[in-house]
Amino acid sequence: MSEALERIQSAISGNRICIFMKGNRNFPQCGFSAATIQIFEEIGTPYGTVDVLSDPEVRDQIKAYSNWPTIPQVYIDGKFIGGCDIIRELHETGELETIVKSSSAQPAAR
């Protein structure tokens, strides 16, 4: 397994909510990453981030790993949830909060 793939997998398994983004939570480098972070801040749940701009190999490989061509990408409990549009849509319908709360209420099944 490539080292970049290991970094991807350890980020996903090490953070219940893991956001692959451009920049970091304080200085997002892209409007879509910023919007995604903003939603998790609103929900008020802890999350981890991976800055793909500072790790070009991860930036390249996460797209194939998730079969998803764009950044940001959000994983919750090891499962790919979606990019910015999907997170927005799930937030509008309230489903995102349900996913976040249900997974925090019980230890992640692996």
Place this chain on the structure above:
Amino acid sequence: MMEASVLQQIIERGIPGAYVEVRDTTGGGDHFEALVVSDKFEGKGLVERHQVVYAALGDAMREAVHALALKTLTPAQHQNRR
């Protein structure tokens, strides 16, 4: 750089029978928003639906398009929104 109408044709070709609207959000030919309505989305989650559209776009998604805001609906969902 790409015309919204070209992007629309690429999606329509990749998802036969789909109703597609594409708007160039900045006028710069690389930021778009698209509405795609297709019965192929029935029974699929949002991730799978978006993957269907990304697959239809193929290389266009990797090269010409910087950002694409996607809305994917089944025909029934689209009816309900009117």
